[in-house]
Amino acid sequence: MALLLCNKGARHPFYYEQLDIDLWSIQELSYVIYKYPVIIPPDFVDHKLSSWLRDELNMGILASKLEQFMNAGEDGNQERLLLMILRESNYYTQAEIVRFENEYKKLRNIEKHTFLNMLGDTYFRMERYGKAIESYEESLFLKSDFNVQMKLAGTYVTVMQYQKASDLYEEVFVSTGSEEPLRKLYFICKLEPSIRTIEKYLDNIDTESLAGWELEYNNVQSAAEHGTRAGEIHDIYQKNRSAFREHAKIMILKWKREYRAKI
Template sequence: MALLLCNKGARHPFYYEQLDIDLWSIQELSYVIYRYPVIIPSEFVDHKLTAWLRDELNMGILAARLEQFMMAGDDGNQERLLLMILRESNYYTQAEISRFESEYKKLKNIERHVFLNMLGDTYLRMGKYGRAIEAYEESFFLNTDFNVEMKLAGTYVTVMQYQKASDLYEEVFIATGSDEALKKLYFISKLEPSVDTIEKYIENIGVDMLANWELLYNEVQAVAEQSDRVREIHEIYQKNRSAFREHSKIMILKWKREYRAKI
């Protein structure tokens, strides 16, 4: 995590499965709680966590207090436990902790499909695209919301599953007549010409609209071509073709690992 260890770090990290990360300090633990409350499970603070606080961070007093409240088992138990950790970390102000408390209370009272939509948004920001897809799919199954379906389609584009994305954008367009869904179909046809769903709806696209989409696509492509990664590969190719081939093998393996991690 891009977070400084404000206190002494643990000898062994606490692994948080929901984020697939290792936590090394009370500040990192607090950051996760504060930043991602929507993915904090109802039994997040358990004996495994208190043992880590006691054994790895030498925070025996906090661990004992948490365990005492865990034994009480009242309805607001988990919320109280999370607030205790946030206060003990000294990483957030009291005003920030109060805001967290208010938002956390809201999460417990929202409808399931709304929660899942928020969960999908959180995973999307984190780059956990497979989990985002699962959350959006379940949300849409529970409540037909075309905004959620658009998000789902966009996430499929991100992981280069263009046919699935195209099918969803087409559903949205048929149901709502959305120009945005039509535009996405057009962009997919540019990214992957074999997915040519847009051809069925060419008559729905005005000349000016098409010209604007083409301009937008070209602008985005030009920006992408100037990225640091593209420039690095181009420079290697220009200097040494043999080195480029070796570098390409390494980069392809790296990209494959990154892709698998995202889905």
């Protein structure tokens, strides 16, 4: 994740574990708070953060205010602390801060399984797929929900755990009779031919739907084959086979690192 460093940065960053990033300025801190309220833990603003603001950003006045409220130990303190940081950063308008305040209040009052579902959605958008899977699974443990099962299955597909995805899609179809999980099972069969769950349910699919799914898959495959990345790799292969092999090694290592980071 790349953030914009607006004011003078800290000599040492503040590491935010939930996002696995280093924060270097008050604006970056405010951006994370505003953009991802669902992943802000109830103890996010603590003495470690206030010390960083004082020592690294020379924001002693803000740090003292935060510590005063923290030491008071009042109910709802975290919300007030977050709002203080947002206002002090001068990165968001008052109207935006009010919108954040309203959203944060709603998050505090929703049911746990709903919150975990939203948390999974946030992690998925951030491409933190391992975290998304954990959140969806926790949500389902608290309450069965076919929509969350579909999201979890889709996340499994993203990290190429096709068997787990197939099992979930099949469960949703058997329970709901919906066509969408069958469509997903069809595509899994295309991606991983050894998983042939879809064959058990071919009698439930009309010819028109099958033809549409086949066309959809072929269109996506064609777009991938003629995409920019594929074109670049093809050009390297045509010009120099030895260079292609070296490039392939580098790309495979890069893809492996990216995959591991996401799960």
